[in-house]
Each structure stands twice: as structure tokens, then as C-alpha cells.
Amino acid sequence: MNTISHQAESNQIQQEVDWLIDRAQRAARIFSTHTTAQIQKIIQAMSHAGKEKAEFYAEWLVRDTGYGNVNDNVKKNLDCSIGLLERYQAADFIDPVIDYEQKIISFPKPAGIIAALIPSTNPVMTVYYKAIVSMMTRNTVIFSPHPAAKECSIHAIHLMAEVAEKAGAPAGAIQTIHNPSILALNCLMESPRVSLILATGGPNRVRAAYRSGNPAIGMGPGNVPCFVHQSADITVAAQQIIASNSFDNGLPCVCESVVLADHSINPQLKAAMGRSGGYFVTGEAEQKLRAYLFSNAGVNPAAQGKNALWIAQQAGFSVPEDTKSLVVTLDAVGADEPLSQEKLFPVIGYITVDGVQAAIDTALAMLELIGKGHSAVIHSNDPVVVARYTAALPVCRIAVNTQGVKGSSGVSTNLTPGPVIGTGFFGGSSVDDNVGPQYLVQWSRAAYPTDPEISMGDMEAAVAQLLSS
Helix, strand or coil: CCHHHHHHHHHHHHHHHHHHHHHHHHHHHHHCCCCHHHHHHHHHHHHHHHHHCHHHHHHHHHHHHCCCCHHHHHHHHHHCCHHHHHHCCHHHHCCCEEECCCCEEEEEEECCEEEEECCCCCHHHHHHHHHHHHHHCCCEEEEECCHHHHHHHHHHHHHHHHHHHHCCCCCCCEEECCCCCHHHHHHHHCCCCCCEEEECCCHHHHHHHHHCCCCEEECCCCCEEEEECCCCCHHHHHHHHHHHHCHHHHCCCCCEEEEEEEHHHHHHHHHHHHHCCEEECCHHHHHHHHHHHEECCEECHHHCCCCHHHHHHHHCCCCCCCCCEEEEECCCCECCEHHHCCCCCCEEEEEEECCHHHHHHHHHHHHHHCCCECCEEEECCCHHHHHHHHHHCCECCEEECCCHHHHCCCCCCCCCCCCCECCCHHHCCCCCCECCHHHHEEEEEEECCCCCCCCCCCHHHHHHHHHHC
16 A cells, blocks of 8 residues: 555544544533433443343354354353443432531542443453443443454444433444554544543553553453462362353453462362363373464464364364363473463463462462463462462452452452453553443542531532532
8 A cells, every 4th residue: 555545544544533533522511411310211221232132142243253152152241231230320420429527529520432442352241341331421432343353343332322322322422433443443542532441452452552642441461370279178169160261261361271279189179170071181182282272373363262172173182072171280380381371262271389388479470471460269268378369469359269250350259340350550550440330430529628617518408409400
């Protein structure tokens, strides 16, 4: 492409993005005046529409991308649609809060225009989640889908937009780039009219969000060390590890990556993992597996998001029909051991450690490679061990005696529920929590003097008058 035609293409893309932002800006002005009742009606309609289409989109994305499996994607789509309605109420992000004791009245205010990146590995659930939480907080949102999942992502975005507008959202509240490209994405992220970027995706896309000059919340890669201490319930730990590592064929970043098995319970844990669907790959089969999964060019993308049976077949060996995860025993973790790094398929490393400090040292070595700030797992019924492990690791969430995929995302724990995993300062993010709607509003606080002689007056009446006007 010559310089003139390239410039013409760039100008056209810039104009298209500017048009989306113009619409979003007009919608944001209208949206900021919507009441709690109006917003609740919108998010209810969107959540129910997402529920109705959960299986439809799960089948579509698996068929088009080749990633994951339908049943687990249905679960993810439900959790990020009707599940949001069960966890949050619009009032929490719209109604003023009066604190008479602290003498502060706080007004939540929307960010404005959100640029939302969509990954190829979890596209529909991410569209659902970011669209609904944006509407819940009276923000407008412009999506940038990943090219590998463009069709199903854009269809889901159009569904959310149509349902939201029918329920009362202004036109342009939910939009998308229809021909995703690096240039279009950068035009969107670098616009001074964009208020916040929610960057989910590969490291290059996340780093570009941080370089944009706009506020950005990025999600870094995971590489989850899972320590099984001698005090754990071995049978339960094994079941949870295999269920989590194999969920949606290992695509979620909170799936366990390497098991750190306490030496004293090593035989029992191996046997229990085998009974739970873990197949230990050894000898010639291990060589075939490594040759298929890894090369000098890196990870084989054809294996990502595929199930254990399919991977074994492609690698050239057979496994029992009930196999859920392929397990490979490691001698050490490090840059020369690709199985000790993040994986997007149901293959899990397994290494024996001699006690708590050895587990910590091994986990730290893994996290130095990749995954700082993200998450870890521990199975232990000794509070001292849990405390030591948690205190030592540079991650922002540790799931205890539960599946990593459920615990770290707030499904089986009381962590903030959500699939958008903030990695904190450790992982180069501004947020160390799972990113929920509370991060899409900011608060204006009117603070009265602490002097007890000075009163706030009847602030409730004042707020009621304001909201009724």
C-alpha cells in the first residue's frame, strides 16, 4: 500500500471512530440524567436477554473460534448476564449516600465514554459483562472486538444495544467498531473524549491501553500456582484442581497452571487426581505431547481451548475417555520449562515440594516468569500455612480450598464477583480487585466541618427535592 492510500485509509478509520464517539458523547449527556428506576429497567431487560441467548452464543463462539466448550460457555454467559442482576442493584451506583456521622454527602457520577476491549477467548461473556455494568453505571460504551471472534461479538453487542434502547437507554449508549484493527483500536483508545479503557486481552493490547494517555484498567496474564499442603482434604483438592483446570478447556486465566504437591502427600494426591480425571503423561507420550504443544516458535495455537482427549489424539497417544486434564510431572519451573508458564489448554504441571517454604519459593519462581498480581490457589486446613503463603506471594487474590476458576472470580468466595481480573501494582494495573461496576463511577463528596456545632441540616429532604425536580 502506497503512502497516499494508507493515509486515506487512516483518515477514513479516524472518521468512523469519531462518528462513534460523537454518538456516545450525545448519549452520555442524556444518560447521566437517568433515574435509578430507569436504569434498573434497562439492566433487567439486558440481563434477561443475555440469559435467553446464553446457549445460542455459546454454540456460536465455540463453532467459530474453536475455543472452549458449549456447556461451560453457557455457564459463563449466564453468570455475566442474569448473574449480574442477582449481585448488583443500580441504586448502589446512582443514589446519593448521606453519612450524618462523618458529615459527608456523596454523589456517584459516571465516567462518561468507556472503550471496552473484547478478547477472543471469552468474547460473549465479556460483551455481556462490560455492556451491563456500563449501563448500570450510566456510562456509554464503545467495543473493540478481537478479529478472531468478531462475528459473534458484534452480534452480541447489537443484541445488548437493541434491548437497552428498547428499555429506555439513549441511542448510541452501546456501540462497536465493526472492522476491528490496530489502527481503529488506537484511534478509539487515544481519543481525549474517552474517559476510561477496560483492557481485556493480550499483553500488547493492554500495554497499548496504558500508553494511550487515558485512564485504563488493564488485566494481566495469569500463571496460577496451586499448593496442596499435607493438611488438605486430598480427595476434595484433587477434584477441585481437575475441575478447574479443565473448565472451558483451560481458557480462563484463573485456572490452575502448576500443582505444587507437598512431598508427604504426593502419592495420595496423584492417585486422587487420577480418579478425578487427571491423566499423568509419561515417557514417549510426554515427549509427543511436548513436541505438539511447544516449538521454537512458542505455544501451538491450535491446542488452545481444546479438550484433553483432542490434544492427546493430535499429539499421537491415547488416553481414557473420562480424561479431563493431562498432567505432566516437572523437575523444576523456569524459563526453560514452558509447562510452568500460563497455558490456555487443560494441561497442568505437577511438581513435588518439600514443605511450605519450598512451595513458596517455587510459586515465586513461576510468578517471576509470568503472572504477577493475578492469582494463586492453596489447599490447606492449617491457617498458619494459608497466612504464610498469602503473605509471601505477589498476587492480589488467593483461592483457599476451592477451585481457582470459581474462587478467584468471586463465584465460590466473597471476592468481588466478575471475570475482569485486576492485577494491581504487581501486574502493572491500577486496580487490585476484580473490576465491578464500582470502578466505573467516581464520587463527588460534600464534606462539612467536624465541628459538632455545625449541622448538615435535613439533607435527606434536600436530596429528595433534588431528585424529584
